[in-house]
Each structure stands twice: as structure tokens, then as C-alpha cells.
Amino acid sequence: MKDTSGSARFSRRELLAAAAVARQSRRPNLLVLLAGGWRAQTLPAAGGGDLIAPNLDRLFREGVCFSRAYACCPAGAPARASMLTGRFPHAMRTPARCEDPTLISELKRAGYSAGCIGDWGCESAPGGVPAAIQYLRANIPNDFCLCLSLEPPAPPPESFARLYAARDFRLRDNVPEDLDALARQAHALYYAQCSALDSEAGRLLKTLDETGMAQDTIVVFTSDRGDLLGSHGMESADDPHEESARVPLVIRYPRRIQGGGTIDFLASGVDLAPALLALCGVDVPRSMQGRDLSEAILTGQGDPPESIYAEGRLRARGEWRMLVRGLDKLVVNTRLEVTHLYNLGQDPYEMTNLATDGTQRRKRDELLALLRRWILRTGDRLSRPPSVR
Secondary structure (H helix, E strand, O other): OOOOOOOOOOOHHHHHHHHHHHHHHOOOEEEEEEEOOOOHHHOHHHOOOOOOOHHHHHHHHHOEEEEEEEOOOOOOHHHHHHHHHOOOHHHOOOOOOOOOOOHHHHHHHOOOEEEEEEOOOOOOEOOOHHHHHHHHHHOOOOOEEEEEEEOOOOOOOHHHHOOOOHHHOOOOOOOOHHHHHHHHHHHHHHHHHHHHHHHHHHHHHHHHHHOOOOOOEEEEEEOOOOOOOOHHHOOOOOOOOHHHHEEOEEEEOOOOOOOOEEEEEEEEHHHHHHHHHHHOOOOOOOOOOOOOOHHHHHHOOOOOOOEEEEEEOOOOOOOEEEEEEOOEEEEEOOOOOEEEEEEOOOOOOOOOOOOOOHHHHHHHHHHHHHHHHHHHHHOOHHHOOHHHO
């Protein structure tokens, strides 16, 4: 039918096609969910079958999981600041304080509505899930980024505490027998807290569904640190052992990612900001020290990082640095003396420290040389003489 009004007339099919093209070409939104103190060993991909977390299970089915993600510093505020800046804590003037550029500042410059809720070590704002839901609904027409920090409730609500009995837990092999009872109680409390956080995350996923934003929103689920829960006879975090240093990293982007995949690349908290900026089509600042893992996220392919670097107990007694290359892990003190050496393939629970094993000297020297290169590349103060540290 010819239009004689002087304006273009489109069929419904053409309008729907144009709308589909517009959706596919639009920039993604970002929702970063940080669950404080959530260790990787609770995840289904790590054999954590004891955890009841239906919303996290959904993210696994619909997204991709990095099976070997590490905190760059498993100590709360420094780790969170590093996620936003893409820089190691030692490279910031104050380890828990952000300086531009950050994930938030760069997205704002690119026209995004972007902000944080909760404690991010530097960029922080009061509020919780209700404030986050309000933010999401208020930004439906905009490109947005929301970074939400969720802390485990203490104590957890009774409805979640009833889900777990201490006697039912399968403790890791590195929990000493004399701590069995205490570790089981700690696990029951911890898992109830994780289930409560999972429920809160579900409210946000439901909001994305209800507002029609789910397809075009990248959802990231991660943590700042793990928790030892009695492994190696210790509690809490800020330790180079796997239970403290490894964290979950699950990313869902329905528009471009086929769900259900696992990525075995090594990843670090400092890689988060570069990867997310790249996924949004925003230039990654040269000051960011993390790697852009966006190709791996979208395709599961690309060049896997050779190694990751981490640090802990900054400016305190027992300060350490860690290197993981493949399945080998090296830990040193501030004098670059090797304190721990493990092969995680042969010894996943880190029960046998090979640091003084003469048969491992060549491997130890190779890993130490690689760690020294990380120190120089990232400007770590350990590369300076002791008098100027």
C-alpha cells in the first residue's frame, strides 16, 4: 500500500525486526553481585553439593563459571577496591581506597548510569537489596551499572538455619580431627548465611525478569574472599590456601552467552573491571593491571593467562605473595623466601608442603622467577630495597 501522507509507513513485521536489531545492538547493562566471604568450594562446579542455593544454580545454568578464580587479596576492602580499579592493592596509594579511573567512573564517562550500594572499600553507599531493586526499576530506559555488596546476615534467619544440620557436612580432608565438631557447627552457620544471600540475589534476578531487562543485563556473581572454616586448623581469610584465596565467579549474559559452560582459565579479581568494560564496548584504561577476559567470557576461548598473582596480610605480620601457574602454587614472604609450594593436581587439599623438597628445586626456581616478574610489572614494593619499603 502506498503512503501518500509524506511519512514512511512500516509493517508490524518490519517494526518487530527493527526492535530486535536495536536490542541486539544496544549496550549491555551490568549488575555485579558481591557476596562477602563466599568461598569457591561451596559451588556446584567445585563439588559443593551441600549448599542449597537455587538462584545461584540458575546463574550456573544460564551463564558461565570460572572454575579457577582467585581474590587478588582475600581481605575484604582491598579486594573490593581492586575489583573496581583493576589494580592490585599495593598499586594504590591506600589499599582500600579507589582512585580514578574505576569501572564506575569509566562507565559514567561513556554515558552509563553507574553506582555502588554497600561497602566496596572506596565507592560505598548505604542500602541493600530494596535500594538495589529501586535503582534497577528507576533505570529501565538507561544503560546502567549497579555494583551491590551483600554481607551475610548474622545470625541467619531461622528459616535458613533449619536447612542445615552440623552432623551432615562432609568436611574437607584438611580439617584436623580435633576441630571436627567446631568445624561442623561453623559450616552449618556459614551455609545458612550463603542460602540467605542466595535468596536476596533471587529477588534481584526476579526484578530483571519482571522489567524485561534480563536478556540485556550482564549479571556477575563473585566474592572478595573465601573462608577457611577449619581447614588447616584456621578460620576466617587473608590466607593463601585455596579455601581463603579462591572465590566464585559466575557471569550471565543471555543476549550473547550460551549458559552452562565452565571456563578453566585462571582469573583474578583485578581482571573484573577490564573484562566488564570491554564487554560494554568501553576502552580499558592503561592504568588497569588486570587482564581483559571478555573473549573467554563470550566464547570460552582465547589465550589463557599463564599465571595469577595475589597478596595478603598487607603491612602486617605474615605478609605474603602468591603465584599460581597451572596447578602449581608458590607462596613467599616479604623477603621473597619460599614458604609454601604445592601441586594442586596431586594435592588439592594442600596437605604436603614441598617448599623444602630438594626434588622440586627447579620448579621452585622457575615459579620464583615468574613471581619476580609479576612484582616488577605491577610495581610491588617488594622489588625495592628494604630501606625504602
